[in-house]
Amino acid sequence: MRIVLILLLTSSMLSYSQDCTFIMSGKVSDLHDGKPLSEALLLVAGTNISAETDSEGKFILKGLCDRSYSIQVAHPSCSTKIFSVKVKGNSTRNFKLEHHLEEFNEITVTGKAFDEKSKTMNNATISRAEIERLSSGNLGDALSKISGVSSLSTGNAILKPLINGLHSSRVVVVNNGVRMQDQEWGAEHAPNIDINVADNITLIKGAGALQYGGDAIGGVIIAESAKAPVKDTIFGKTILSGLSNGQGGTITTRLTKSTKEGLSFAIQGTLKRFGDFETPDYILSNTGLFERNASVQIALNKFNYTLEGYYSLFKNEIGILRASHLGGAQDQVNAISSDVPLIINPFTYDINAPKQDVTHHLARIKASKLFDGFGKLSLQYDFQINKRLEFDIRRGDDRDKASLDLELLTHSLALDLESNLSDKLSLKSGLLGRFQDNTANPNTGVRRLIPDYKRYDIAAYGILDYEINNEFTLEFGGRFDYVHLDAFKFYRTSLWEARNYDELFQDIVVEELENQILTNPKLNYNNASATIGLSYTLNNSYDLLINYSLASRAPNPSELFSEGLHHSASRIEIGDLRFKSEVGHKFALTFKKEKSNFNFNISPFVNYINDFNLIEPTEVQQTIRGNFQVWEYRQTDALLVGFDFDASYDFTNNLGFTHQFSMVKGYDRSTDKPLINMPPVETKNELVYKNEKLKNVRLALQSQYVFRQNEFPNNNFEVFIPQLGSSEIVDVSTPPNAYHLLNFNSSFDLNMSQTSILTIGVGINNILDTDYRSYLNRLRYYADDLGRNFLVSLKLNY
Amino acid sequence: MKKIKLSSLFILSLIVLSACSSDDTPDPVLEEEVITTMTITLSPNGGGTDITLKSQDLDGDGPNAPVLTVSGDLAAGVTYNGSIELLNETENPAEDITEEVEELSDEHQFFYTITGGLDVTTAYTNFDGNSNPLGTEFTLTTGAASSGTLTFTLRHEPKKPNDGSLADADGETDIDATFNIDIN
Numbered sequence: 001m002r003i004v005l006i007l008l009l010t011s012s013m014l015s016y017s018q019d020c021t022f023i024m025s026g027k028v029s030d031l032h033d034g035k036p037l038s039e040a041l042l043l044v045a046g047t048n049i050s051a052e053t054d055s056e057g058k059f060i061l062k063g064l065c066d067r068s069y070s071i072q073v074a075h076p077s078c079s080t081k082i083f084s085v086k087v088k089g090n091s092t093r094n095f096k097l098e099h100h101l102e103e104f105n106e107i108t109v110t111g112k113a114f115d116e117k118s119k120t121m122n123n124a125t126i127s128r129a130e131i132e133r134l135s136s137g138n139l140g141d142a143l144s145k146i147s148g149v150s151s152l153s154t155g156n157a158i159l160k161p162l163i164n165g166l167h168s169s170r171v172v173v174v175n176n177g178v179r180m181q182d183q184e185w186g187a188e189h190a191p192n193i194d195i196n197v198a199d200n201i202t203l204i205k206g207a208g209a210l211q212y213g214g215d216a217i218g219g220v221i222i223a224e225s226a227k228a229p230v231k232d233t234i235f236g237k238t239i240l241s242g243l244s245n246g247q248g249g250t251i252t253t254r255l256t257k258s259t260k261e262g263l264s265f266a267i268q269g270t271l272k273r274f275g276d277f278e279t280p281d282y283i284l285s286n287t288g289l290f291e292r293n294a295s296v297q298i299a300l301n302k303f304n305y306t307l308e309g310y311y312s313l314f315k316n317e318i319g320i321l322r323a324s325h326l327g328g329a330q331d332q333v334n335a336i337s338s339d340v341p342l343i344i345n346p347f348t349y350d351i352n353a354p355k356q357d358v359t360h361h362l363a364r365i366k367a368s369k370l371f372d373g374f375g376k377l378s379l380q381y382d383f384q385i386n387k388r389l390e391f392d393i394r395r396g397d398d399r400d401k402a403s404l405d406l407e408l409l410t411h412s413l414a415l416d417l418e419s420n421l422s423d424k425l426s427l428k429s430g431l432l433g434r435f436q437d438n439t440a441n442p443n444t445g446v447r448r449l450i451p452d453y454k455r456y457d458i459a460a461y462g463i464l465d466y467e468i469n470n471e472f473t474l475e476f477g478g479r480f481d482y483v484h485l486d487a488f489k490f491y492r493t494s495l496w497e498a499r500n501y502d503e504l505f506q507d508i509v510v511e512e513l514e515n516q517i518l519t520n521p522k523l524n525y526n527n528a529s530a531t532i533g534l535s536y537t538l539n540n541s542y543d544l545l546i547n548y549s550l551a552s553r554a555p556n557p558s559e560l561f562s563e564g565l566h567h568s569a570s571r572i573e574i575g576d577l578r579f580k581s582e583v584g585h586k587f588a589l590t591f592k593k594e595k596s597n598f599n600f601n602i603s604p605f606v607n608y609i610n611d612f613n614l615i616e617p618t619e620v621q622q623t624i625r626g627n628f629q630v631w632e633y634r635q636t637d638a639l640l641v642g643f644d645f646d647a648s649y650d651f652t653n654n655l656g657f658t659h660q661f662s663m664v665k666g667y668d669r670s671t672d673k674p675l676i677n678m679p680p681v682e683t684k685n686e687l688v689y690k691n692e693k694l695k696n697v698r699l700a701l702q703s704q705y706v707f708r709q710n711e712f713p714n715n716n717f718e719v720f721i722p723q724l725g726s727s728e729i730v731d732v733s734t735p736p737n738a739y740h741l742l743n744f745n746s747s748f749d750l751n752m753s754q755t756s757i758l759t760i761g762v763g764i765n766n767i768l769d770t771d772y773r774s775y776l777n778r779l780r781y782y783a784d785d786l787g788r789n790f791l792v793s794l795k796l797n798y
Numbered sequence: 799m800k801k802i803k804l805s806s807l808f809i810l811s812l813i814v815l816s817a818c819s820s821d822d823t824p825d826p827v828l829e830e831e832v833i834t835t836m837t838i839t840l841s842p843n844g845g846g847t848d849i850t851l852k853s854q855d856l857d858g859d860g861p862n863a864p865v866l867t868v869s870g871d872l873a874a875g876v877t878y879n880g881s882i883e884l885l886n887e888t889e890n891p892a893e894d895i896t897e898e899v900e901e902l903s904d905e906h907q908f909f910y911t912i913t914g915g916l917d918v919t920t921a922y923t924n925f926d927g928n929s930n931p932l933g934t935e936f937t938l939t940t941g942a943a944s945s946g947t948l949t950f951t952l953r954h955e956p957k958k959p960n961d962g963s964l965a966d967a968d969g970e971t972d973i974d975a976t977f978n979i980d981i982n
Binding site for chain 1: 823824825827828829830831833834835836853854856859860861862863864898899911913949954955963965971972973974975
């Protein structure tokens with residue numbers, strides 16, 4: 001604090017005595033929702049002029065001279081900012097403060113605070129209130145509230161966010177400033193993050209956030225914990241929720257202690273337990289889940305430096321629909337042609353094979369320091385262990401042994417600098433080094449799906465932000481990533497020869513065994529990514545954002561090394577060592593109006609992806625276990641085009657209506673065929689009544705209509721069934737019909753004491769108990785989706 | 799100055815991190831429950847040459863199809879005692895999976911499917927603890943001279959008891975092999 005004051009004092013010494021009678025008036029408001037901020041304190045550096053905003057956020061500063069000043073604007077719930085202002089006569093000036101992302105009470109150097117997100121791309125944020133309503137759900141449930149986001153799911157508990165049609169390795173998830181390394185390449189690997197650790201979740205529909213990676217062709221999801229205030233306090237929150245479907249619930253609690261010296265400590269935990277879920281007509285056997293999470297956060301938050309430590313543990317055991325575990329194509333014919341799952345057992349909380357058991361440890365240490373005239377420098381080290389066990393139905397002694405046992409270890413070290421080059425120009429730059437070590441346990445008795453490998457990443461980025469004037473802001477960014485992969489992979493000799501690898505990759509052979517070949521592929525990728533964008537604000541209420549982003553993604557281990565039967569998909573999957581990096585070019589436009597009775601946001605986009613990696617069926621292979629469809633990865637050029645539309649209208653202060661509509665079309669440009677798993681057109685409409693004066697009551701009725709996906713590739717195939725003496729078509733392509741769901745939720749507050757509030761919530765999902773199947777659910781062949789679900793929740797803030 | 803210090807610290811840590819790695823080659827996985835080979839031995843009741851039907855798929859779910867061999871034609875009007883042997887030949891010596899299947903008889907069942915006018919009938923001769931068929935042993939009785947296919951299917955965790963058809967039994971297919979048979 002003292003250093004900054006001295007700095008401010010010295011800068012004021014440069015002033016000369018002049019006519020100092022000018023007045024500056026204006027308003028302080030929240031950057032995000034434009035709400036006025038009362039009790040914000042404005043201090044003019046080098047003078048004793050100060051002011052506090054009134055209930056409408058207005059202030060008046062008197063006695064200013066005709067020169068430049070630094071004005072510090074502080075508010076208890078926002079990060080403090082220092083604005084450079086040039087005074088010429090009496091003037092008006094509005095200031096905006098924001099709840100800054102990424103860390104506790106972020107120190108920001110100037111008014112043009114560097115946005116952690118992108119200023120020229122469409123961002124959407126899920127608020128704490130929304131997250132609390134979804135306490136018993138997961139990240140995918142929360143994100144699907146945003147237009148243009150759906151979930152690629154495996155049953156109802158494993159949800160991968162699908163952003164404008166893209167998922168898995170194309171979506172980067174950032175948890176408290178740490179890029180998650182949780183084997184995200186797998187379509188049936190859900191993000192290993194407890195939604196209850198997040199205070200807010202921001203989604204960027206594109207590769208704009210270059211500080212987190214240059215490979216987010218689909219988008220970036222940033223989840224952040226709450227910031228602790230700099231004052232002596234202790235507070236907590238506990239949410240208890242119960243659901244009828246699955247006959248389970250969630251308890252989550254968070255306790256924060258902080259001091260006015262800037263020291264804070266927060267501890268959080270979640271326990272989630274469900275038994276078998278059900279559709280309107282039957283039980284989905286073996287779909288229970290048991291999730292246990294905890295996190296600890298310690299921070300020292302001083303004016304010119306911060307130190308932070310964070311650790312979180314995520315552990316989840318998820319049952320996978322028993323009826324989805326199949327042998328070959330014949331079993332598939334039976335399972336698909338049956339209207340109900342072939343295995344339905346009585347309800348149970350037991351979770352048996354097939355199941356997943358995932359543990360994720362995440363730890364980070366971060367130190368930031370503010371250097372005068374230089375900027376803010378941060379050094380972060382993070383460490384992650386991701387352990388994934390997958391259990392199949394097995395025989396005898398192997399019954400309780402995992403079929404897949406992978407451990408991914410990640411160390412990352414990042415150095416970031418935020419600096420202000422001038423009044424209008426700010427730069428964020430950084431370096432990153434990362435080391436990963438993946439170990440596949442050989443004792444599973446099943447050939448490794450993903451081989452042992454070591455991966456090294458080195459990256460550098462810079463993002464320049466130029467505020468031309470109050471209306472225009474330009475943003476440029478560039479990033480370079482070097483990736484080196486060193487793997488030990490066993491190939492089946494028959495495949496090695498069938499694919500001609502024995503001639504192409506003779507030099508990587510380490511050892512030839514009886515029917516396997518051990519190889520040591522060493523792969524290098526040099527990836528460039530960039531973003532350029534412009535934002536234009538019209539009349540202070542309309543915003544136009546234009547952005548182009550270039551993203552490059554190195555192929556993931558599954559695309560490179562897959563080779564064998566993937567049980568949960570009942571197909572043989574084959575990757576290719578020769579794959580190049582995938583390169584996306586996304587052009588996005590956003591036109592929006594905010595902060596009024598009628599708001600809207602329309603965001604069309606075009607995404608050209610070169611060397612897009614897709615997996616498609618190529619043939620049917622005979623094995624002693626019967627016939628299996630072979631799916632091979634292939635690179636092609638893809639085109640994704642679509643738009644998201646959001647609108648909201650407040651009839652009165654209490655009654656509002658929101659509308660969402662999103663559409664995306666994806667094509668393979670070399671074959672002109674539609675891409676698989678593109679989200680169908682979807683529209684959501686919601687009517688919300690809320691009244692803060694009446695126990696803060698909130699009633700919401702939501703309608704969700706999902707159209708049938710009419711554009712899909714035909715991947716059906718024929719298989720000979722000896723019992724029938726004929727060939728049957730295995731229909732793995734035809735999308736299910738359109739469906740409509742109605743949901744209701746409500747809540748109201750009860751004041752328990754001066755410092756504690758109890759919020760009671762009641763809701764019903766799928767009110768009409770509609771039978772439906774979702775095109776994006778990988779288990780749609782075997783069973784319907786969830787039926788009606790009653791929810792009750794109790795939240796206590798204390 | 800500090801910047802230099804910090805960046806050198808950064809580079810140093812990178813070196814340290816990379817130095818942790820060692821270059822031990824991983825061990826190959828021993829595939830324990832894979833069935834590579836099914837041999838069906840048909841011994842004529844009252845003596846004569848055994849007929850063997852064999853399906854062998856040494857690369858498992860690799861690209862090579864299983865190799866099917868039938869040692870000879872069946873004789874008309876004969877009852878054969880059949881027995882099925884399952885092996886995992888990826889291990890050396892080969893592991894006998896039949897024992898495992900017989901131990902867990904209540905979780906398994908063989909099904910015999912006859913198509914294309916082949917004039918034979920089959921009957922189970924071994925059973926699980928609940929007296930439901932297992933079928934690693936069976937009898938096969940030939941009728942008149944004819945030809946067609948005979949399919950052997952091993953189901954893991956089928957519905958038991960079932961009506962004898964694959965459609966009713968469900969479960970997961972562990973083995974599926976179809977042989978062309980001639981009866982002279």
